[in-house]
Amino acid sequence: MKVIVLNAQLPFVRGGAEVLADSLMEQLIEQGHQAELVRIPFKWYPAETILKHLLACRLLKLNAAEPDLVIALKFPVYAMPFPNKKIWLLHQFRQVYDLWGTPYQDVPDTPEGQRIRDIIVHADNIHLREARALYTISKNVADRLKKYNDITVDGVLYPPLPHSEIFQTGEQGNYFFYPSRLTRSKRQSIAIEAMRFVKSNFKLVLAGKPDNDAYGAELQALIARYGLQNRVKMLGWISDQEKADWMTKAYGVLFLPFDEDYGYVTLEAFHAHKPLIVFKDSGATDEMVTHGVNGLILDPTPEALAEGMETLWANKKRTLSMGEAAYATLDERNIRWSYVLEHLLS
Amino acid sequence: MKIAWLTPFSRKSAIGQYSAIILRELTRHVEVTVFAPDLEDTQDAWWPDCDLRFIPSLKRETILAELATFDICVYNLGNYLPFHRDIYELSAQKPGIVILHDLVMHHMFAHYYLNYDGLHVTRYTHAMTYSHGQPGAALAAEIVAGAQFWDTSLMLEYNMAKWATHGSYGVIVHSAFAKHTIEQFSNAPIAHLRFPTTPLLGESGNSTTPMLDDEKRIHLITFGNIIVNKQVIKVIEAIGDSSYLRSHVKYHVVGSISPDYETHLNIALKEYHLTHEVELLGYQPDEVLHGLLAAADIVINLRDPHFGESSWSLLEAMSLGKPTIVWKHGFYDEFPDETVAKVYSQQELQATLERLCQSAENRQQIGQAAVAYARQMFNTERYCRAFLDFVQKVRYNQPVLALTDTVSAILLEMDADSSVSMLLDPVLQELSALLDTPVNDLSADSQPHQQSAVPRYTPIATPLPTLSLQNRLAETRYYYRRFPKDIAPYLSPISRQTRIVKSTKAGGLYNIMRQLLWQLRLDQTMERVLGVRLILTLRFFLSYPNVSDLYVFSTRTAPGQARRS
Numbered sequence: 009m010k011v012i013v014l015n016a017q018l019p020f021v022r023g024g025a026e027v028l029a030d031s032l033m034e035q036l037i038e039q040g041h042q043a044e045l046v047r048i049p050f051k052w053y054p055a056e057t058i059l060k061h062l063l064a065c066r067l068l069k070l071n072a073a074e075p076d077l078v079i080a081l082k083f084p085v086y087a088m089p090f091p092n093k094k095i096w097l098l099h100q101f102r103q104v105y106d107l108w109g110t111p112y113q114d115v116p117d118t119p120e121g122q123r124i125r126d127i128i129v130h131a132d133n134i135h136l137r138e139a140r141a142l143y144t145i146s147k148n149v150a151d152r153l154k155k156y157n158d159i160t161v162d163g164v165l166y167p168p169l170p171h172s173e174i175f176q177t178g179e180q181g182n183y184f185f186y187p188s189r190l191t192r193s194k195r196q197s198i199a200i201e202a203m204r205f206v207k208s209n210f211k212l213v214l215a216g217k218p219d220n221d222a223y224g225a226e227l228q229a230l231i232a233r234y235g236l237q238n239r240v241k242m243l244g245w246i247s248d249q250e251k252a253d254w255m256t257k258a259y260g261v262l263f264l265p266f267d268e269d270y271g272y273v274t275l276e277a278f279h280a281h282k283p284l285i286v287f288k289d290s291g292a293t294d295e296m297v298t299h300g301v302n303g304l305i306l307d308p309t310p311e312a313l314a315e316g317m318e319t320l321w322a323n324k325k326r327t328l329s330m331g332e333a334a335y336a337t338l339d340e341r342n343i344r345w346s347y348v349l350e351h352l353l354s
Numbered sequence: 355m356k357i358a359w360l361t362p363f364s365r366k367s368a369i370g371q372y373s374a375i376i377l378r379e380l381t382r383h384v385e386v387t388v389f390a391p392d393l394e395d396t397q398d399a400w401w402p403d404c405d406l407r408f409i410p411s412l413k414r415e416t417i418l419a420e421l422a423t424f425d426i427c428v429y430n431l432g433n434y435l436p437f438h439r440d441i442y443e444l445s446a447q448k449p450g451i452v453i454l455h456d457l458v459m460h461h462m463f464a465h466y467y468l469n470y471d472g473l474h475v476t477r478y479t480h481a482m483t484y485s486h487g488q489p490g491a492a493l494a495a496e497i498v499a500g501a502q503f504w505d506t507s508l509m510l511e512y513n514m515a516k517w518a519t520h521g522s523y524g525v526i527v528h529s530a531f532a533k534h535t536i537e538q539f540s541n542a543p544i545a546h547l548r549f550p551t552t553p554l555l556g557e558s559g560n561s562t563t564p565m566l567d568d569e570k571r572i573h574l575i576t577f578g579n580i581i582v583n584k585q586v587i588k589v590i591e592a593i594g595d596s597s598y599l600r601s602h603v604k605y606h607v608v609g610s611i612s613p614d615y616e617t618h619l620n621i622a623l624k625e626y627h628l629t630h631e632v633e634l635l636g637y638q639p640d641e642v643l644h645g646l647l648a649a650a651d652i653v654i655n656l657r658d659p660h661f662g663e664s665s666w667s668l669l670e671a672m673s674l675g676k677p678t679i680v681w682k683h684g685f686y687d688e689f690p691d692e693t694v695a696k697v698y699s700q701q702e703l704q705a706t707l708e709r710l711c712q713s714a715e716n717r718q719q720i721g722q723a724a725v726a727y728a729r730q731m732f733n734t735e736r737y738c739r740a741f742l743d744f745v746q747k748v749r750y751n752q753p754v755l756a757l758t759d760t761v762s763a764i765l766l767e768m769d770a771d772s773s774v775s776m777l778l779d780p781v782l783q784e785l786s787a788l789l790d791t792p793v794n795d796l797s798a799d800s801q802p803h804q805q806s807a808v809p810r811y812t813p814i815a816t817p818l819p820t821l822s823l824q825n826r827l828a829e830t831r832y833y834y835r836r837f838p839k840d841i842a843p844y845l846s847p848i849s850r851q852t853r854i855v856k857s858t859k860a861g862g863l864y865n866i867m868r869q870l871l872w873q874l875r876l877d878q879t880m881e882r883v884l885g886v887r888l889i890l891t892l893r894f895f896l897s898y899p900n901v902s903d904l905y906v907f908s909t910r911t912a913p914g915q916a917r918r919s
Contacts, residue, residue, distance in 0.1 A: 059757045059788070066784045118425065119749030127753070131788055 009353065010042045012070055014080040014088060017047035024272060025082060025098050028145075031170035032079070032096075035345045041353075046070070048085045055115045055124045058101070062087055062131055079352055080139075083128075087135040094352055095139040096165060099149055099269045104128045105156045106267070112193070133157055143351060146270045146292035165351055166295075166343045169272055174249060175279035177331070178256035180324060183211040183241075184285070184317055185258035187251050188265070188273055190218035190227060195264045195287075198310050200230045203239050205314035208321050210259060217245040255280040260320050260327060264308070267291040278302070278338050283330035285316055296341065302334035355384045355745070358421050360444060361430035362437035363390035363406070364398045365640075368666050369430050369437070369455050374400035375550050379738045387424070389417065391440035409440050421448045426745055426752075428453060431518050433462040433661070435470060442466075442518065449755075451524040451748055457532045457662020458509045459518040464497065484829065485516040505582045507659035515662070516540075520829070523755050524748035526741070528664035529685035535662060541826035543751055545744040549664065550734035554644070555673040555725070572711045575650040577608040577643060578667045580634075582615065585656040585681070587622055592704040594626030599704070602711055603631065605654075606646055610637040647671070651717060652710050653678040656703075660684040668694075672728045677720035679706055693727040695720060758785065758826050765827075782827065 013036070015029040029045055036043035048065060052058050065087045070078055078093045080086035083101040086093075103114040104125040115121045136142060136159055143165045144150040150161040169175070188194045196214055203212050218224030231240050246254070255261065261277035261284050268291040277284045278296070284303035286293040297303040304320070306312040320327045338344070357380070361373040370392075377386055378401065388401075391409040396402035409417060421427050427450030429441050442462075445452055467478035475498050482490035493503070493512050503509060515532075516539045519525045524543045527533050533546040576586055586607055593599040605628075611619070616634060623629050638646070647653070653671035657663070658681045665685060671678045672693065680686035682696035695710060697703045710717050761781060 056753050056756060059753060060760065063757065063761070063784060063788060066788065067780065119746050120753050123750045123753050127788060134787065 009077060010073065010075040011036055011044070011353075012075045012078045013043060013045045014070070014078055014085045015045065015047050016050040016082040016085050018051075019049060024270070027170055027272070028098065028167050029081060031167070032348075034170070035349060039349065044073075044075075048088075050082075050084060052101070052103070053114065055121055058084070058115075058124060059127060062128070066135075077353065083132070086139070087131060089138065091140075093139050094141045095136065095143065096348075096352060097136075097142065097144045097149055097153070097161075099145075100132060100152065100156075101128055102152075106152055129156070133159075141351075147295050148267075148292035149269050163351060165348045166341055167270065167272075168343050168345050168348065169275035169279055171248065172275070172279045174252040175276050176252070176256050177281035177335075180259050180328065181257040182209070183213045183258060184260050184262055185213050185215070185254050185282075186262040186264070187215040187246075187254070187276070188263065188271075190214070190216045190224055192219075192223060193266045195266060195308070196227055197230055198264060198308065198313060199262055200227060200236065200240055201234070201310035202313035202317065203236050204234050205311055206239075206317060208318055210317070210321050212240045212262075213243060213254060213258070214240070215243040215246050215251060215254060251276070252280070255282065258282055260285060260303075260317070262286075262313075263290065263293055264313075265290050265293075266308075268293060275338070275343065278334040281331040281335045283320065283327055283334055285313065285320075287313075296337060298337075300330075302330055302337050355426070356424045357384055357386045357745070358389060358424040358427040358450070359386050359430070360389045360391070360409075360427065360441045362392045362432070362434075362441075363388055363400055364392045365400060366398075367392065367400075367437055369432050370400045372455075372550070372666060373430060374404075375553070375734055376738065376741070377401060377404060379550070379734045380741070383738065383742065387420075389421075389444075392437050414444075417444065418448055426450055426523075426749060429522075430455060431459070432456050433459050435462045435465045438462060439466060439470070446521060449521045449523050449759075451526060451745065452519045452522040453526040454515060454518060454532065454536070455528070455664070457515050457527070457535060458513040460509050460512055460514045461504060463514050463517060464504075468498070481514065481517045482512070484520065485514045486512050505659075510659055510661055513662060521759070523752045524744065526744065529662075530688050531684045532662050532664065539825075541829065542755060543744070543747050545740065545747075547737055547740050547744070549666065549669050549732045550737040551732055552666070552670050552673045552728075554647075554670050555728060555732075571604040572602055572652065573650045574603050574605040574652045574654055574707075575608060575646060576605075576654045576656075577647065580607055580609045580611040580615065583657050583659055583661065585658050586619060588656065588658075588700055588703060589654055589707075590619070590622050590626060590628060590632060592700065592707055593631060594622075594628055596704055596708060598708055599711065600628070600631060603707070605632040606635060606650070607633065608635045608638050608643055608646060647674060647676070650676060652676070652707070655679065655686075656681050656697075657684070657686065660686065669728060669732060672724035673732075675721040675725035677710055677717045678724065679703070679710070690723075690727065692723045693720065694724065755826065761785065762827050778827075785827070 013029055013032055015025060029047075033043050033045050048061075048068070050061050052061075062084045065084045066089065068088050070088055070090045075090075076092065078088070078090040080088065080093060080095050081098050083099075086095045086097070103112065107113050108115075108125065109117075115124055136153070136157065141162045142153075142159065143163050144153065144161050145165065145167050147164050150164055153159040153161060184199075186196060186199055188196070190196055194216075196216075199212055199214065214227070218227075227242065231237060231242070243250075243254070255276055258280070259282075261273065261280075261282045263271055263273040263277070263284055264287050265271060266287075266289060270292050274284055274286075274293055274296045284293070284297050286297050286303065286305055287308040288294070288305055289308055294305055297305055299305040304316045306316045320330075359373065359377060361367075361369055363370040363373060365371075370390075373388070377388065380386055381404065385405075387405045387407060389407045389409055390399065393399055393406070394408050394410055396406060399406060407417070407420070421444065427445075427448055429445040429450055430438075430453045431441060431445070432438050433456040439462075463481055464478065467474045467481065475494075478498070479491055479494045482494035484490075486493070490512055493508065497503065513535070515536060519536065519540060519542070522542050524545070525536055525540055526545050526547055527536060528547060528549055530546055533544055536544055574589070576584060576589065578584070580586060589605060593603060593605060607619075611634065619634060623632055623634075635646075647670070653676045655665060655668045655671060655678050657665070660681065660683055662684060668678060668680065668686065672689075677695060679695045679697060680689075682698040686694070687696065695706050697706050710720075765778070765781065
């Protein structure tokens with residue numbers, strides 16, 4: 009089968025969407041399909057630029073080499089017309105949906121901005137419905153589609169973790185591990201502040217590159233202010249293999265974003281047989297974590313987090329069994345490529 | 355919200371006075387910066403204390419850069435070139451809302467293209483074609499050949515308002531007549547706002563101004579710029595032909611008059627022996643004018659033909675409670691019959707004058723109805739509220755219009771004119787699908803998933819219809835193609851350069867020939883004969899590879915004044 013995987017592109021930036029697209033490509037090729045990754049540049053500022061990109065996508069045609077199937081992942085590339093188009097939606101242009109009215113809105117709340125928002129919503133109402141099938145990467149994304157566009161998806165296909173084999177089970181070390189980009193929405197600051205309230209002798213290890221130097225410096229200052237230099241370690245950017253090694257020896261894993269669509273950290277922890285601590289407002293993570301079974305779902309405060317970590321630390325045996333339950337979750341949620349491809353290619 | 359307000363602002367400008375009235379109220383709600391083309395300091399400004407920029411002392415790039423920092427630019431356009439040239443040019447480069455104070459803009463554009471900065475016949479013809487199609491081009495040719503239509507009703511028909519508002523994101527007018535006319539062609543939102551309150555509203559009509567010393571007579575007054583269509587001549591004739599009026603009225607004509615027209619009026623006054631009954635007072639300062647106005651018994655505010663204007667002077671007269679005589683058409687016919695005296699013929703004018711002069715009661719009735727109507731309908735606060743609502747609407751539609759314009763420019767760069775339907779059709783289709791349908795207007799039947807859309811947001815304004823966008827797409831390309839220099843923001847530099855060269859090559863010879871013939875003032879036969887010879891001669895010179903510039907001289911042009919073409 010000739011399959012085009014369609015993704016938006018911000019040149020020189022690589023994140024979860026790029027990893028997902030590459031993984032999907034690998035799997036398709038491995039299964040003997042002829043697959044091509046098509047990436048369309050997308051710039052969303054100033055806001056009127058969005059409309060130009062949207063119109064451009066709409067005018068582009070994908071049928072030059074007569075592909076059998078197009079799998080689109082993101083706004084605005086899913087607007088590109090093709091008869092046999094399936095959408096595996098990472099997320100919509102959230103700035104005009106759930107992020108409208110929040111500090112992450114980006115599109116200005118002016119009459120011009122409101123018109124741009126209305127046009128995007130209107131376009132989504134048309135373009136998303138054009139797809140032969142519409143899947144999302146999480147229930148969270150599907151719920152938003154229902155809420156804002158009244159679209160019921162054909163299913164949720166959780167993206168499997170690429171190169172999951174490097175995440176292995178290992179000894180229970182003396183630290184909780186939080187690997188993620190250092191950015192305000194991931195709330196590493198709460199993790200650091202939680203360590204103020206921790207009485208036991210475990211540590212916190214943060215890994216990830218700061219989105220901007222200011223936030224990195226802010227976290228360092230926080231550590232210094234509370235005298236936590238010996239209890240909180242910041243690794244900065246590390247390779248995937250290093251991350252897997254730290255994960256293997258962790259006691260437990262933290263993932264504390266605000267309203268995340270999915271998050272590979274969850275899968276990495278589960279592959280390493282580690283329980284995961286998330287917050288109640290972390291978004292799609294609660295689709296994976298069941299409180300007290302394969303991890304903890306806590307109030308988003310330093311005190312609640314400290315107490316949660318102490319609870320796990322106090323009962324090593326129970327924590328170990330929670331890690332096993334975490335690994336079993338992968339199968340329970342059909343987080344495997346065979347399941348994903350079966351739906352996308354059918 | 356930050357608004358840039360471009361307006362003539364010196365005390366010679368009525369539009370400046372209107373602006374000052376609006377802005378004193380508007381600045382209570384939003385930030386406004388005034389850009390004045392007719393001022394170099396605050397001395398003569400209608401409102402010296404406002405945030406003011408002086409266009410003559412700023413570079414064009416500096417102004418454009420600053421205009422880009424505002425939420426919306428508002429361009430006040432009238433038909434007087436010295437006041438409105440800069441404003442028009444800026445409105446073409448940085449689109450915004452045009453407040454069109456005169457529907458007939460033809461005089462200004464003819465002056466602009468044919469007299470002001472050399473002879474630009476091609477540009478004038480393009481502008482006329484854009485505004486009025488092939489008949490417009492034909493009329494342009496006649497005017498270029500010397501026809502004088504300036505005071506005729508042809509000006510109302512070929513008003514060039516479309517040209518004045520091209521590329522704008524919204525148009526404001528002050529009469530239903532103007533709105534109706536502009537609706538026929540505009541592809542942007544339009545609003546008809548009723549004038550704000552004049553400062554004269556409710557002032558006492560009693561005055562003991564010494565200039566009206568003949569207390570026994572009924573005092574008539576016409577004021578403003580005294581031009582032909584104000585029909586002072588008809589009033590003179592009406593007085594001259596009526597023995598009653600001759601012996602009972604004194605007619606004051608206040609306002610600047612061109613020397614030619616003044617001579618013409620003086621001849622008429624002598625013919626009718628009315629040199630004592632009629633006074634041509636020329637321009638008078640406001641305090642004198644207001645004194646005369648307050649003391650007058652009847653105001654005569656005729657326009658025939660009318661040029662689609664909304665008359666501020668009529669509003670002033672009504673605000674003072676003066677019975678006012680108007681010609682029954684256009685803006686003037688939009689007032690209730692009891693608030694003004696409407697006439698539609700010379701006989702009617704004379705009869706109405708006689709009736710009003712004979713009945714103080716009748717004058718009082720109309721005057722009272724006028725001031726009550728002015729009080730009810732013309733209100734600055736209401737004007738500003740309606741203005742701000744309209745700004746919201748315009749801003750809501752602005753991204754759509756800007757996108758359409760960008761697409762126009764791209765199509766033009768690709769040389770896709772209306773004949774290339776294979777490109778235009780899908781673009782139009784997608785644009786319409788993207789932009790036209792309101793969020794809550796989706797039909798469930800047309801959706802493959804058979805689900806109805808749930809609009810989360812209610813549009814804050816009405817989106818423009820498809821037809822408007824289609825027209826805009828076509829017309830903007832027409833405009834960009836012929837005026838590439840005006841549309842710097844949308845075309846790439848390379849394309850801009852190419853277009854300029856192309857247009858010079860295509861229209862250059864014709865233009866050069868017309869310039870020569872214009873200067874020679876030849877009759878049509880000679881024009882044709884000489885024109886062919888000139889084209890052949892010029893083509894010969896231009897085809898020579900090393901000729902980059904050609905200087906053209908005519909026998910009536912001193913060598914030092916030769917224009918580069």
